[in-house]
Amino acid sequence: MSVKHANDIPAEAVSAGTGTTRQVLIGPDEGPNFAMRRFIMEPGGGMPKHTNSVEHEQYVLRGAATIGIGDKTIEVSEGDVVYIAAGTPHWYSAKEGEPFEFLCVVPNEEDKIELVEEK
Amino acid sequence: MSVKHANDIPAEAVSAGTGTTRQVLIGPDEGPNFAMRRFIMEPGGGMPKHTNSVEHEQYVLRGAATIGIGDKTIEVSEGDVVYIAAGTPHWYSAKEGEPFEFLCVVPNEEDKIELVEEK
Numbered sequence: 001m002s003v004k005h006a007n008d009i010p011a012e013a014v015s016a017g018t019g020t021t022r023q024v025l026i027g028p029d030e031g032p033n034f035a036m037r038r039f040i041m042e043p044g045g046g047m048p049k050h051t052n053s054v055e056h057e058q059y060v061l062r063g064a065a066t067i068g069i070g071d072k073t074i075e076v077s078e079g080d081v082v083y084i085a086a087g088t089p090h091w092y093s094a095k096e097g098e099p100f101e102f103l104c105v106v107p108n109e110e111d112k113i114e115l116v117e118e119k
Numbered sequence: 120m121s122v123k124h125a126n127d128i129p130a131e132a133v134s135a136g137t138g139t140t141r142q143v144l145i146g147p148d149e150g151p152n153f154a155m156r157r158f159i160m161e162p163g164g165g166m167p168k169h170t171n172s173v174e175h176e177q178y179v180l181r182g183a184a185t186i187g188i189g190d191k192t193i194e195v196s197e198g199d200v201v202y203i204a205a206g207t208p209h210w211y212s213a214k215e216g217e218p219f220e221f222l223c224v225v226p227n228e229e230d231k232i233e234l235v236e237e238k
Contacts, residue, residue, distance in 0.1 A: 001188045001207055006178070006198045025200045026176045033226040034153045036176045036200070057145045057155045059125070059222055061180070069120045079125045081144045081155070088120055103178055105224050107152040 002030065006038055016115065019045025019094070028108045035108060040101045041065065041094035049091040053112040056090075056104050058082040063100035066093045089116045121149065125157055135234065138164025138213070147227045154227060159220045160184065160213035168210040172231035175209075175223050177201040182219035185212045208235045 004025075011021035019042035026036040038061070041047075049068065064077040068091045069084055076082065082102075084090050094100035123144075130140035138161035145155040157180070160166075168187065183196040187210045188203055195201065201221075203209050213219035 001191070001204060002200075002202045003186075003188070003193050003195060004200050006200050009200075025178070026202050030202050031174060031176050033174070034176065034224065036178065036224065055150060055152070057150050057153065057224070059144070059155065059178075069122070072120070074122050076122060081121075081123050081125050081128075083121045083145050083149050085120060103222065105153065105155065105176070 009038075011040065014039070014047065016050065016113070017041070017045065017047040017092075020047060025103075031108070033108060034105055037104050037106070038101065039104055040099050041092060042099055043094055043096045045100075046093040047091055049089050049116040049118065051087050051089050051114050051116060052084075052106075053086055054106045054109050055086045056082070056084040056106060058084070058105070059103045061101040061103060063098045064095045065100040066095065067091065121145075128157075130159065133158070133166065135169065135232070136160070136164065136166040136211075139166060144222075150227070152227055153224055156223050156225070157220065158223055159218050160211060161218055162213055162215045164219075165212040166210055168208050168235040168237065170206050170208050170233050170235060171225075172205055173225045173228050174205045175201070175203040175225060177203070177224070178222045180220040180222060182217045183214045184219040185214065186210065
C-alpha cells in the first residue's frame, strides 16, 4: 500500500507536447495491471494529433481544453470523463487561464505512440 | 470513444457503506481492462473495514477522510494518491464539512468483497 500527494511526485516534460508534463502517480512497479498518470498542460500548451497502442481512461481535474478524438472536437473541463480507445487519433489544446490537469489511466502494456500527420 | 460529465452518471448507494454512493464512470462495457469509478461519501459517512479481491488505484478529488489500510490510519485530502493491494483490509471515514470524493480504478476481474470483523 502507499499514500502520497500528487504534488510530491516528480514531473517529466512530455517531449512530443508543448508546455506539458507527466507524473506517474501509480506505476507498473506498484500496480500490477494499470498505471495512473497525471498530465498538466500550461495555458496554450497541449499535444499534437497522435495515436497510442493502449486505451486511455481520463478524468479532468482542473482547467479546460479543446480536445480532438477521431474526427470530433470537444470542449472539456473539470469533472469530464474521457474514454479513448487504443489506436484512435487524438490531440489536446489547453485553454488560456489556469493549467489543464487530467488523470490518464493506461494498462501495463507497451505503449507505441505515433504522431499523425495533419493533411 | 466517449466524453461525459461525471455528474451526469447515475449514482448507486453502496449497501455496505454509510452515506456512500458509487458511480461507474467508465465500465467494463467500455474499457477492456479496467473500470473507473467515483465514490462520494457524505460528511460522517464511510465504509467499514473490508477486503477486496482486486487492487485499488485511487485519487482524492475533494474533501477529506480518515482511512485505514492494513494496520495504518492516515488522513487524506484532495490530491492524495492511494494504492491498496488486493486482499488488504481497509476502511473509510469521511470528515465533517464537504463530501469526500475519490476516484477508484479496479481491473475488470471479479471483485469479491468481504467485511472484516473488528476484534
